[in-house]
Amino acid sequence: MKRFLVALGIVMAMCFSIVPNAAFAASAYQTPFSVSITYQNVGSAVATVNxxxxxxxxxxxxxFSAGTLAAGASASLSVGTAITSGSFKGSAVLSSDQPVIATIVQLDATGGVKNRPLSNGFGAADGAAKQLVATVLKNQFSSSTIFSVQNTESSAVNVTVKYYAIGASTPTATAGVNNLPAGAAKYFDVGTIAQLPNGFNGSAVVTAVLSSNPSTAAKIVATVNELSTTDGGSKSFEGTSQSGAKVFMPSALCNAFGGQSTAYAVQNAGTSSVTFNVRYKQTGKADLIDGPYTIGAGGKQSISGCNKLPxxxxxxxxxxxxxTSGQLVAVGKVTGANITSAFLGVVQGNGSAKVALPYVRWASDSNVNQDQRTSIAIQNIGSAAATNVTVKFIDRNGVVKGTHTIGTIAAGAKxxxxxxxxxxxDACGRFGIYGDGCASAQFGGGAIVTADSGAQLAVIVRIYTGSPILAGEDYNGINVQ
Structure with missing residues (x-):
């Protein structure tokens, strides 16, 4: 039986009686989001999912029994369908007899917050004794961070969180929880941590040990939300245990596509200072270098793409x-043109020749301002060309509805x-959306990106609404072994 872990990233409203009115929902930080778990069967046979x-x-x-899912198919489970007793705040574990992956979709049922924060669940290999959160805010840039830490062990763990301000190599504050049960999560609302000053801008290092034997390291995972305290701006990403001397960012923008720009939060996961550059790559143009920057152990540096990009x-x-050494972690953020988005950078060597995307939609032209569309960025992070690159779009029944044949992507290219x-x-001009008369009544669809064996692909998926865009958020494609 395969297990997939899902930290449900914020307080979730499960019935309409506790959904706030539109005025209250104007601040994403105070909005109780509802959650849908969008999951995909990446195995070769029908999956039974619980x-x-x-x-x-x-x-x-x-x-809760989620039923069966055809090979390759994607489906969605509203947490309110599974838990009908009222509000819920916590975590989940998906179990299946086939490998299943998942992306968490958060939404405000009132429509006050138009963006839908997206983050991925975790496989067993993602758990680690140290998780890194590259950006943490407390009432800074009109935003505050809420993150959850989930126990992936079979027994209770003790969790410690150390918060580092930008430029600092010693923690500003330390928090934690003892005896966190197996499968359960603990939420850390940075906006309410008294030991952190108002306006805090930094990062966090989360560690765990077994409660029964504090000398033994224990495995955990983390999910992060960065939420506006003044409007509907909202984004989500994963904590990570992966760090390295090179981190690849498939999206780099400066006032592009109507005003979208990127910024990177770079964290030093090592025990000594590290110096780094940011190398920007644009098709047919010379590389642009920003830096060098130096970060102390545990510290963070923020970098705007418009520093160097035209x-x-x-x-x-x-x-x-x-x-050739260094333990860097990075989170990319996209803002402007109604986009509030975050994605996790991919550390060198952690790409894949097969990447799954459980949440893919394409709204019809007539419904583009209410349903979602998907844009997929594919970067070759390997040292050699990636060949025979294709993207197969698969519906909720596991049927391949179309294939985009890309061919070759040069090393470093996107x-x-x-x-x-x-x-x-389909005939209505949609994908992953179903209903008679071209209505939007049911949903489910994903994609698989593949290349020849040995390729190192990194994939970022943009889910957006509207033309022009009204809201948009990103999530990372999930490697399939």
Whole structure:
């Protein structure tokens, strides 16, 4: 039986009686989001899927049978369907007899917050004794951070969180929780941590040990939300245990596509200072170098793409240590043109020749301002060309509706895809959206990106609404072994 872990990233409203009115929902930080778990069967046979829900800091499971899912297919489970007793704040574990991946979709049922924060669940290999959160804010840039830490062990763990301000190598504050039950999560609302000053801008290092034997390291995972305290701006990303001398960022922008720009939060996961540059790559143009920057142990540096990219610049970036060593972590953020988005940078060597995307949609032209569309950025982070690159768009029944044949992506280069380019649209001009008379009544669809064996692909997926864009958020494609 395979298990997939899902930290449900914020307080979730499960019935309309506790959904706030539109005025209250104007601040994403105060909005109780509803959550849908969008999951995909990346195995070769029909999967039987079960979900165990755990309330915060509670080891008693609430079990739900999600039924079966065809090979390759994607489906969505509203947490309100599984838990009908009222509000819920906690975590979940997906179990299946086939490998299943998942992306968490958060939404405000009132429509006050138009953006839908996106983050991924975790496989067993993602758990680690140290998780890194590259950016943490307390009432800074009109935003505050809420993150959850989930116990992936089979017994209770003790969790410690150390918060580092920009430029600091010693923690500003330390927090934690003891005896966190197996499968359960603990939430840390940075906006309410008294030991952190108002306006805090930094990062966090999260560690765990077994409660029964504090000398033994324990495995955890983390999910992060960065939420506006003044409007509907909202984004989500994962904590990570992966760090390295090179981190690849498939999206690098400066006032492109109507005003979208990127910024990177870079964290030093090592025990000594590290110096690095940011190398921007644009098709047909010379590389642009920003830096060097130096970060102390545990510290963070924020870098704007417009420091070096010209207005209208669109490409990718590599955050690289000036030596062959270094333990860097990076989160990319996209703002402007109604986009509030975050994605996790991909550390060198952690790409894949097969990447799954459980949440893919393409709204019809008539419904583009209410439903979602998907744009897929694919970067080759390997040292050799990636060949025979294709994107297969697969519906909720596991049927391939279309294939985008890309061919070769040069080392370091980036290309884009979407369901329209893959000729995957139905007669109504949609993908992953179903209903008689072209209505939007049911949802479910994903994609698989593949290349020849040995390729190192990194994929970022943009889910957006509107033309022009009304809201948009990113998530990372998930490697399939």
């Amino acid at each position: 979900v165990s829900f755990f309330a915060e800091n509670n080891g008693t499971a609430q079990n 207005a209208g610049g669109n490409g990718s970036a590599i955050i690289e240590s000036t030596t 290309t884009s895809s979407n369901p329209s380019l893959g000729n995957a649209l």
